[in-house]
Amino acid sequence: MTTRRLTTAQALVTFLTRQYTERDGRRRRLIAATWGIFGHGNVAGIGQALLESGTGPRAAMPYHQGRNEQAMVHAAVGYARQSRRLSAHAVTTSIGPGATNLVTGAALATVNRLPVLLLPGDVFATRPADPVLQQLEVPYAGDMSVNDTLRPVSRYFDRVTRPEALMPTALQAMRVLADPAETGAVTLALPQDVQAEAYDWPEDFFAERVWQVGRARPDRHALAGAVHALSTARRPLVVAGGGVHHSEAEDALRAFAEATGVPVASTQAGKGSLPYDHPCDVGGIGHTGTATADDLARTADLVIGVGTRWSDFTTASSTLFQNPGVRFLNVNVTSFDAHKMAGTSLVADARAALGELTAALGDGFRVPSSYESEYGAARERWERRVDAAYEADGPNARPTQSQVLGALDSLVTGDDIVINAAGSLPGDLHKLWRTRSADQYHVEYGYSCMGYEIPAAIGVAMAAPGRPVWALVGDGTYLMNPTEIVTAVQENVPIKLVIIQNHGYASIGGLSESVGAERFGTAYRHRAEDGTYTGAPLPVDLAANAAALGLRVIRARTVGDLGEALAEARWSDVPTGVYVETETADTVSGPPPAQAWWDVPVAATATRPSAVKAREEYERQIAARRRYL
Template identity: 85%
Template structure:
């Protein structure tokens, strides 16, 4: 048997450079690049191996370990889960900093490969620098914190153990029903240890990404359910995008006239101007979609995991006889809501369902007219929210979105994850292409937007990519601006400065907590945070990290700044201080409830009143059995 003598780290990098996915006849490289921050736990192993393999494995220098994972996740989502990045860190804080990113990847069912260094397998000195000592278990390290947020975890304590572990890692990364964060913990001594590797380990390996077909009986039952439904509704989730099922969904909706509402992950499954698109659903959804949900007698979930925002904390689907049917590639998600389970690839199942109905079924014309009228009315509300207002006044947040709405085309991609923007975007944004809307709302992680936008831009070179961030999110994780500048990525970033956690401030007020601890202000004489706004200058901070910054003080300035940023060929920031009162324009309020428990006993009147409202709403909760 032919062998090649390499260190474990060298062998791993050589192996990763030769892994591919293939779906629908298209082959893609599985690991497009490796991000890294080096310390004593990986510099002499993975670091040295990447240096030797620059021609085969592109390297990207990161600044924050969590952010590197976010960038890899953004790349993976834009690549429809067919390609991703690896991320390597040292043992200790570098490794544990990845836990949040790993959780985000796994929650969202997005592949990312994590390669943290680990303590010595041979234990020549104990403890070594950054080693966690666990008195009851000698084989535990801080990397074990990654176990519950990884879909696959292994610690490579011998060089030869890498072969089965690497193959299992690739299996999970490429399995659409199993994918998420995959962790291979690499003891620093094992990384540098040499071994005679079989040449077969380094041959090109293609991992087919299959489209499992629906069970014939389940498909027949679903077709019958569609035929018998009076008020059917489709809920499109992120699985529609992962499967590239947008055209199949468009064909099915067009043939049947069934309206399509979308989750945060599924928004854009139909373009906003499609007659059957009724917008976002749930707590941050449109009035049209939510009213249809309340009266639906059949709800078909396609690629959704039915989060509490989508179901309005189990209060949205109110018809006593409502039935559910789930098309999902994972049995775990397909069996939620106690409905008909169709475990299958979304595109294939929709194509088969369309064929099974044979063009002989359409919803009642009165039902189609009802949701068409509702859609038209909602568009009028969006127009009002986007209303331009006084061009020389400070813009509101919704006017910022309105200004961007007039500028973008289907080429633009918007990234957001946290704060009040996800709600406004879900309700208001008019999605023009299948991949324009990128809101991470499975983990809703502050600090995701900037690094994820870098990953998206790497996967979609030449397209305008916008990171929309509030001041709270910006302060969490601005470090990868340096990476965007270093890599000449023309990131477009919009910072909305409203001096605090505006979204949580509103929620705090609603639940009787009186916006406690949510404003970025000096302490007042009574020691509350109600003094003057803090004199921070985030625009200056972004400029200090290398971005070109355009300050927009008025709505007129904003329009010009956004246009300039869109055409820029370097990383550019538009900084705008928004009007927090939002008296000129604003999105409609929540169209459905969200369960955030309120204090059952309290001395302050605001909390007592909030609890009364909570008890009134909570009685509508329902388990669908």
């Protein structure tokens, strides 16, 4: 048997360069690049191996330098989502804090069912000294390290304590990354001595491998049940989730909707499954949804979930679907998600299942024309509300947050990609944004992780070169994780950053007020004499901060300034930011209020009147909760 003598790290990097996915005849690199920050736990192992693989654009394994370990994972996740989960990035860190900084990013990836390969260094397997620098001493377990914090947030975890152990675990790692029903964060913890140890590797380990990403077809009996459920429904509603995009099922969904007249609502991950101006698109659903979609959901007799995991925002904490006889039909590649809501399950690829369902129905089913007229009129009413939220008082007015979105909406085309994750913006975007293409809307709301947007924009831009990529952030999110601005500048990735200054955690401030907590601890202000944060706004200049990190920044003070600044940023070929202070410092104004409830428990006993009143409203709302059995 032919062998090759390499270190464990060199063997791993070589192995990763030979892995591919293939779906519908298109082949892609499974691990297209590696992000890394080096310390003593990986510099002589993975770091040296990456150098051995080459440098520059012709490197066998391209390398990207990050500034924050969590942010590197976010960039990798942004890349994977834009790549429809068919291509991913690896992330390597040193041991200790470098490794534990991965936990938040790993959780985000796994919650959102998105692939990323994590390669943290680990303490010595051979234990030449005990303890070593950054070793967590656990009295009851000698084989535990800080990397074990990654176990619960990883879809697959292993610690490679011998070189030869890499071979089976590397193959398992690729299997999970490439499997749409299993994917998420995959962690291979690599002791620093094992990384540098040499071994004679079989050449077969480095052979090209193609991981087929098939399109699982629905069981014929389950398909017959789905056809029967639809044929007897009078008010069906599709809820399109992220699985529609991952499966590239947008055309299949459009064909189904046009053949049947069934309206299509969307989750945060599924928005854009139909373009906003399609007659069957009724907008976002749930707590941050439109009145059109939520009103239809309350009376739907059949709810068809396609690629959704049915989060509490989507179901309005199990209060949204109120028809006494409502049934659920779930199309999902993951059995775990397909069986939620006690629904009829089509465990299958979304595109394959929708195609077969449409064909099986033939010309035998269409919703009543009165139903189509009903939701068509409701769509028009909602569009007028969007127009009102976007409309400014004039070019010299300071914009509200929804008017910022309106200014951007008037500028973009289907080429633009808009990224957001946390704060009040996801709610405004879900209700108001007019999505023009299948991949324009990129809101990470499974984990709603502050600090995701800027690094994710870099990953998305790498996966979609030449397209305008916008990262929308509030001041709270910006202060969480601005470090990758430096990476964008270094790599000249021309992301467009919109920084909205509203002096605090505006979203949580509004939520705090609604649950009787009176916006406590949510404003970015000096302390007043009574000790509360109700003094003057902090003199923090985020535009100057971003400029100091190398970003080209344009300040916009008025609606007129904003339109010009956004247009200039869109055509810029360097990383560019637009800084705007919105009209209201303490509240988010402009968009319609929530059209459905969300369960955030309110204090059962309190002396302050605001909390007492909020508890009364909470008890009224929870009376509508249902268990779908």
